[in-house]
Amino acid sequence: MLPADWFPAAIAGLGLGLSLIIAIGAQNAFVLRQGLRREHVALVVVICAASDALLIALGIGGGAVVFGRMPWLVDVVRWVGAAFLLFYGILAARRALRPARATLADADADTAPARPAALAVAATCLALTWLNPHVYLDTVVLLGSxxxxxxxxRWAFGAGAAVGSILWFSALGFGARLLAPVFAKPLAWRVLDGIIAIVMVVLAVTLAVSSLR
Incomplete structure (x- = not known):
């Protein structure tokens, strides 16, 4: 039987979950790019939404207490995450300087590079999600608390937050195609990759600095 205040709790979870997830970050930048390229969008959306739901459940189940007692674990995630974000930022910078594909229209051309394998996309998505300490702080620690x-x-609150993740990632991934006319121009892709590179590098440096404190 559901508790009497489950609906207000679910709405509160939805609101807080959306407020935390709607921000420029590594995960959102990756989902946006995959949506624009129309490559394994459903897979990426499922991975991101399912990961958030799992982490939220972990926080409600007591994960926040674990992280509070093992602060060194957060530092490990920060350093590994910083290294990966820096690497991904360098790759994005290379794409901005030497784009492999000029426009969205080229995606259907015979001369276009092969689509990345689903396994490679999934691995990158998982790394950007699970190696990002901010994800743990937002979901496990903050939402769990x-x-x-x-x-x-509390579980209704968590369900509301999980629904927020599903709505956001679905809108970001599948709604990105609405920007297709803008990204029909080669310059738009270079600008996007340049922004992604900057975001990744800034996040990497931020994580590294926070680990030294």
Whole structure:
């Protein structure tokens, strides 16, 4: 039987979840790019949404307490995440300087590079999600802690936050095609990859600096 205040708790979880996830970051930048390229979009959306749901459940189930007692674990994730983000940022910078494909229209051309394998896309998506300490802080620590204030309705709060992730990643991934006219121009792709490179490098440096404190 659902607790009496499950609906307000679910709405609160949805609102807080969306407020945390709608921000420029490594994960969102990757989902946007995959959506624009129309490559394994459903796979990426499922991985991101399922990962958030799992981490939120972990936080509600007591994961926040674990991270509070093992702060060194957060530092390990920060260093590994910083290294990966820096590597991905360099790859994005190379694409910006030497784009492999000029326009969206080239995606259907015989001369276009082969689509990346689903396994490679999934691996990159998982790395950008699980090697990002901010994901743990937002889902496990923050959402898990706030959920605990809702008592018996804490799982309704978590479900609302998980629904927020599903809505956001679906809109970002599948809605990116609406920007296709803009990205029909080669310069738009170079600008996007340049922005992604900057975001990744800045995040990597931020993580590294925070680990030294």
């Amino acid at each position: 706030v959920a605990s204030t809702h008592g018996e309705a």
